[in-house]
Amino acid sequence: MKAPLVGVAGMTHLGLVSGSALAGHGFEVVCFDRDQALVARLERRDWPVLEPGLDSLICANGARQRFTGTAKELASCDIVYVAPDVPTDDQGRTELSGLTALIRDVAAAMNSEAVLVVLSQVPPGFTRGLGLWPSERLFYQVETLVFGQAVERAMKPERIILGCADPGAPVEPRYRALLTAFDCPIMPMRYESAELAKISINCCLVASLTISNTLAELCERIGADWAEIAPALRLDRRIGSYAYLSPGLGISGGNLERDLGTVLSLSKTHGTESGLITAVVRNSRYRRHWALRQLHARVLSRVADPLIAILGVTYKENTRSIKNSPAVALIHQLIDFRIRVFDPAVRPSPQWHPGMTVADDALACCDGADAMVILTAWPQFRSLRPSELRGRMHGRVVIDPGSVLDRAAATGAGLEHVVLGAPSPAQPQQ
């Protein structure tokens, strides 16, 4: 059988990475977006997202992957993915009207024998409710995007979860041939199961995170160290080596919040018990302000007119996303204080804080600071030498939730190194 020609519509994060991965597996891929300016940018190889390995993958794809702003070019495709990022608001609510409109436009441009695949994450019931494409050639494929690891995960998925109208029916041959190229288990199931499967994965992840946060906070109070405990848990086969056991500053990025909101909404509608999800949301809100509480106790309530250095504003490393970023939240809270900020990927917006200054590098950010807060674990921050920081800072408080700095070196350099899940350094008495 001739290899299928693949179309991917929606060239934001998910579509761009997924289209590139399809081309990376040898398929010819037409990447479409209605935004002509975005297409022009892509043709200049100016990627709108930061994702390790993306540039080299697209370069290696060469002519197999092309960009277009013309929907008609999808007419020759055997399989068309619709994959725009679905926006969410600060409350985690999904706005689906853009996706629905794009699906309608794409379906109108496709040839009538092609396969339509919804790749964007949608709530249960969405795919079956579309009603504009023959159900035997309409699929919902669960996306596996993880910011900062998207290329690797798109190229080598652990499995492909496939929502179908009838999971007992054979998958359309061209589509099956495409999926087989990824050399992983293919798991057909009804649309609603696949739609909920993605949400279920995220719920399991946030449950692990919440457990880690809960126990890590206890560690901080009783002299235990979560960094010692977590490896023991990873060796338990019932938990696993890839479990989300790193404590954090609450859930951010937007996607997990959206899924929690979806479960709560479904639970309210259908009258099911969702106390665990409510607890996860509450814990996330509580942990979000951990850095502020530490700063208050150690600096803001003790030092007159302190200067606070903030390293990192993205919600995690290797991304430009600041959606629900703890750093941006902290910056807003420090409106009455002097702050200096540095992030290697994002230029902080003056709207966040009128008195904020922006540094050109991490060390310059720390000059004369009474405290430093490391809120994104960018790899380059790991090479900062605590002794040099101590020499450049005015104070010695370093709030480092993810333990980016070497703890022994930081303590040895005389820094008051405050880490999530680690015994809390004593606050000096005034």
Added chain:
Amino acid sequence: MTLAHAHSEPRKPTRVVVLGAGGFLGRRLVEACRRADVPAVGLSSRDVDLADAAAAGALAERLHPHDVVVFLAALTPDKGRDSGTLMRNLAMARAVCEATRRVQIAQLIYASSDAVYSFATTLISEDTPAAATDLYGAMHRTRELMLASEAKAPLAILRLTAIYGAGDTHNSYGPNRFLRQALGEGRVALFGDGEERRDHLYVTDAVALIVEVVMRGSTGLLNLATGQSFTFRAAADMIATSSGRTVVVTSSARQNPVSHRHFDITNLVRAFPDMRFKSLAEGLAATFADMKAEARG
């Protein structure tokens, strides 16, 4: 709901009227306002009996437009725990509501209590549902609802944890009673071994926070607590140590299960990020000094 400031920078109101100015907190609040060069009038039950049927009119006559009213007045549990006390307390709130409909004030600050919370939740924040388990807690919660629905003024509700300091007129279990026992009897009597953890707020810090709420024209809900909880045993030991005399701390057979209470003060930190609380040791030492000074003269 949390606290929101009307003024980004502190702004002095034209006048502050303190209801319950004869009490432990009220006296200090009037003094603090005056020290901050804010005109302040203290009204006690001798000036206006808020539980009286004619109290609304009497209070309205004493209010000026644009006043900030701080409502501290309450019959505390040592004055009675029965429904009669409850109804008198609610009558006070009704009078305040009615007075604010007659005179357009700038801000109403209500000093509520952490008694609105149940001990089933050990880490309390403003998101914790109010679930009073006695009439005193129910009184405060009812007053909050009355003020929110019937008072005509921007409203700040402050839920205070237990306050300690010299001049306290109550004798409830905790630092105030321990201080008196230590000075008077040379002993502090604990329930059980004093294992319960509680947050204790020094009166000067409570007053400072209320003044901040006045100056910022704040509205909404805020718990006033330090975020640090100590066992009653620890408080008793600190008192014994700082008393300057021999004080025996005694245990007794436990009558009730141990319960703890902690506060998540994130919202307080967000509202007042440079607020510095006296540590319990500092506050107890300051209280001792004040009590000894009062005793001398």
